[in-house]
Amino acid sequence: QSVLTQPPSVSGAPGQTVTISCTGSSSNIGAGYDVHWYRQFPGTAPKLLIYGNTNRPSGVPDRFSGSKSGTSASLAITGLQAEDEADYYCQSYDSSLSGYVFGTGTKVTVL
Amino acid sequence: ELQLVQSGAEVKKPGESLKISCKGSGYSFTSYWIGWVRQMPGKGLEWMGIIYPDHSDTRYSPSFQGQVTISADRSINTAYVQWRSLKASDTAMYYCARLIKPPSPGDHWFDSWGQGTLVTVSS
Helix, strand or coil: CCCEECCCEEEECCCCCEEEEEECCCCCHHHCCCCEEEEECCCCCCEEEEECCCECCCCCCCCEEEEEECCEEEEEECCCCHHHCEEEEEEEEECCCCEEEEECCEEEEEC | CCEEEECCCEEECCCCCEEEEEEEECCCHHHCEEEEEEECCCCCEEEEEEEECCCCEEEECCCCECCEEEEEEHHHCEEEEEECCCCHHHCEEEEEEEEECCCCCCCCEEEEECCCEEEEECC
């Protein structure tokens, strides 16, 4: 099972800001390992959205931003658009598992 | 253009064997780790393992150790995951992805993904 916990769903009206949390523990996020975020549209492969806690790959709009503090991280989407409806996953490294871990995933709905 | 192209969908019976592939192009395939990720129907992403194609150094998730074998053929820029005896619970979409692995331990991420291979195991 996933060791990074995310809310199952978040929603917002167009133009609003939504935030997705990713809660870990002392063996992953709390140990200082970076958090990365992926977006997955239905029926397609995940795509990198944020790497190294706060960095956006080329082509990702600055409406997407990441942060990390303690044993948690967050992804914020500002100026929510209909095209942002998707599943979002966080990912980090876990020293007790000696491997990579994904969050439980969050479905974003635009009202 | 960097691409990871996976083999097509498979339908198998329980107990059968299977090997699916992931071919990289547009970059130095032997210079990057390749990871495999499982997504069961309607569920989240699970890391299975990684391989460094240059010398086939392989690491497995404890959940998948002994359940699958990850390999690579550097001569044709292709990574594989195989099962000796499939179970119905192996039904899932399987993704390969290129791992970016800076020197800092653990601060690694998957920057490019294959399109996925759907494996269906049913009697």
